[in-house]
Amino acid sequence: MELATLRFVESVLSALAVGLLLLPRLIEEDGARFKKPVAAAAVLRLLLGFGLIVASARNIIPAGRPLDSAALLQFIFGTLIGKAWVATQVLAAVFAAAALLRLRVKNLWLDRATLGLGLAVLAVVSVTGHAVDDSLPIYTQLSFPFHTLAGLTWIGGLLGLVYWMITGRGKPPEEAWRLAERWSLVAKAAMVIVLISGLVLAWETVGSFGFMLATPYGRLLTVKLALLCAALLLALSLARYLTLAGSKKSFDFAWYGKIGGFEGACALGLLFIAGWIATITPAAHETNVYWPLPFRVTWAGTWGLKVTPWIDPTWQWGVAGAALAVVAGLAWFAPALAAAMGFAPLPRLRDWRKYSTSALALAAAVCGTVSLSVQAYPETYTDPPIAYTAASVKRGYETFQANCIACHGVTGEGNGPMAKGLPVAPADLTAPHVATHTLGDIFHWLTYGGQSGVMPAFADTVTEDERWDLINFLTVLSNSNQSRFLSPKGVIQWLVAPNFALDDPKGEIDDVEKLRGVPTLVSFARCKPEEAGFADRVASLNAAAETVKAMGAHHVTDYFGECPADPSALTPSHPDATELTYSLINHYLDEPVVNEIPEGHFLIDRSGYVRARFRHFGTDDGNLALLKAQIALTAKEPIVYVSPHQH
Structure with a gap:
């Protein structure tokens, strides 16, 4: 909180200085009466920056280590954020020097240069926060300075406008009107940039809509958005005043300053939360996840499933919401409809429609929300602490066999020996509905019992880690039915390839995820010379190896028996676990489920999705040509970074 407070004060000082520099430029005023406040704000911001460096160092350096000069120097010159703070302070020092020089020198170009330096100071505020994370995409890193520059310019200009209105009541009303009108254009442009860049940042740092309420970062961001909406409503009233006021000469300094002050208060609250957010873990990387509501809104888990008309509550609430929305629309246009039909307008009809339309719209929104809601739990958005790997899936498979097959059956289809005697049939864990539940929901049911x-x-019988292993197994199992349609012709990106460890003689690549960026063919085979078709299988494996090498793709082989070795291929560290995991998505239509793969090849694209599956490469089945085509296609596709725990 200390660091957030310091960042808030620093941002306010910087923004106010820029606002007082910007506003006079909008109406060609010399701004002489603002020179001292600008200089004071710039110098205070510079001094506060040194305190922020110390506070940031204390926040990063381990608690057991004293914050002495050596530790501080190590932070400043040995960390990326420390170097960012130094660069920011250098720029702030130049800005403060220019602001002080303006007290003695009256020069238009100096004023412009000082304003430019101030805007640069606002932009670089972001590089001392999450923007220094070099793992973020370049468009996200660029969005940070645009977001802070536009947001702080808006806040600084708003505070400066209120200050101008308070101190400029002796000015002509026309001048105040002109300033308010021109500032309105600047504020609108700033808001457009804030909203666009904010959406980009939220996409990367929040991760999902659920995290808006399930994480501390998301909850703060929700409050920030609420304050932004309040500020925008107040700004709308100011813009409406400029549009509807009768005369520029009747400009009301007091009213405009008061409403602007309320908007400024919202903006300051928003800025404080923004500074707080910059010091905590982004929602997408948060491990402290807690969902506070007993329900969550989901399309996939409601209307995305088969909805029975008249009977299903989802359908009933949805129809009620749609009907109320239609009635709300009719109520809003009631005066116009009455006039069109020749009825005399009722004086109170227009006032009545405001309240009736609002009530009906609210009721429609409630009904729509209920129709899209399913039960939720505190763990609903918890992400598994156990990695989604073949080793975890194998452990989960063993836990499933020991605890679940009596009801759910060996294959998970809900047909175990005890299933017929239960009052409620066990769930088919291979069915599409499994994907509509979050992994946190499943963890809750495993922990506390089913719905x-x-x-x-x-x-009490299965440890927490075993439950997460079981969930990783169920994640693969839930894809088994749909994976039957995998073919050599390729499919869209939907099935994330389970990760597994690799044995690399060079020690450079330790798992399949490290191969992302280039298409990878994962080949499985069991080769016994005494079996019929051994020669054909050997020829198929050799053809696959030669094709992959010629196309510049990676090759991973999980072979048992006397299969031909591919010298350039990598091999799994746990071949049994890898084969078991991929056998779950190696089902074919009208064929029994087996946990071994006699021969199978899975093409994984650059992003880590299974895109095609080949059973065999014969001389005349065309599969080699399809493999070449799929490798060439996926090699050109852009990389999509997706969490493997997203169904």
């Missing part, structure tokens, strides 16, 4: 009350709680 129907039939499935018992496993908190």
Whole structure:
């Protein structure tokens, strides 16, 4: 909180200085009466920057180590954020020097240069926060300075405008009107930049809509958005005043300054939260996840499933919401409809429609939300602490076999030996509906028991890590039905390839995820010379190896028996676990489920999705040509970074 408070004060000083520099330029005023406040704000911001360096160092240096000069120097010159602070302070020092020089020198170009330096100071505020994360995409890193520059310019100009209105009541009303009108244009442009860059940043730092309420970062961002909406409503009233006021000569300094002050208060609250957000973990990387509501809104889990008309509550609430929305629209246009039909307008009809339309719209929104809602739990948006790997899937498979097959069956289709005697049929864990639940929902049911009350709680019999391993297994199992349609012709990106460890003689690549960026063919085979078709299988494996090498793709082989070795291929560290995991998505239509892969090849694209599956490469089946085409296609596609835990 200390660091957030210091950042807030620093930002206010910088923004106010820029606002007082900018506003006079809008109406060609010399701004002489603002020179001292600008200089004072610039110098105070510079001095406060040194305190921020110390506070940032204390926030990063381990608690057990004293913050002495050596530790401070190590932070300043040995960390990226420390170097960013030094660069920011240098720029702030130049800005302060220019602001002080303006007290003695009256020069238009000096004023312009000082304003430019101030804007630069506002822009670089972001590089001392999350923007220094070099793992972020370049468009996100560029969005940070644009977001802070536009936002702080708006806040600084707004505060400066209020200050101008308070201190400039002796000015002609026409001049105040002109300033307000021109500032309105600047504020609108700044808001457009803030909204666009804010959406880009939220996309990268929040991760999902659920994290807006499930994480500290998201909850602060939600409050920030609420304050922004309040500020925009107040800004709308100011803009409406300029549009509807009768005369420029009747400009009301007091009213405009008061409403502007309220907007400024919202802006300051927003700025404080922004400074706070800059010091905490982004929602997308947060491990302290807690969902506070008993429900969540989801399309996939409601209307995305088969909805039965008249009977299903989802359908009933949805239709009610749509009907109320239509009635709200009719109520809003009631005066116009009455006039069009020749009825005399009722004096109170226009006032009545405001309240009725608002009430009906609110009721429609509530009904729509209910129709899209499903039950949720505190763990709903919790992300698994256990990596999504073949080793974890194998452990989850073993836990499933030991605890779940009596009801859910060996294949997870809900057909276990105890299933018929249960009051509620066990869920088919291979069905598409499984993907509509979050992994946190499944963890909750495994821990505390299922929704129907039939499935018992496993908190006392299965450890937490085993439950997450089981969820990783269920993630693969839930894809088994859809994966039957994988073919050599390729599919869209939907199936994330389970990760697994690799043995690399060079020690450079330790798992499949490290191969992303280039298409990878993962080949499985069991070769026994005494079996029929051994020669064909060997020829198929050799053809696959030669094709992959010729196309510049990676090759991973998980072979058992006397299969031909590919010298350029990598091999899994845990071949049994890898084969078991991929056997779950190696199902074919009308064929029994087996946990071994006699021969199978999975093409993984640059982003880590399974895109095609080949059973065999024969001389005349065309599969080699399809493999070449799929490798060439996926090699050109852009990389999409997606969490493997997203269904």
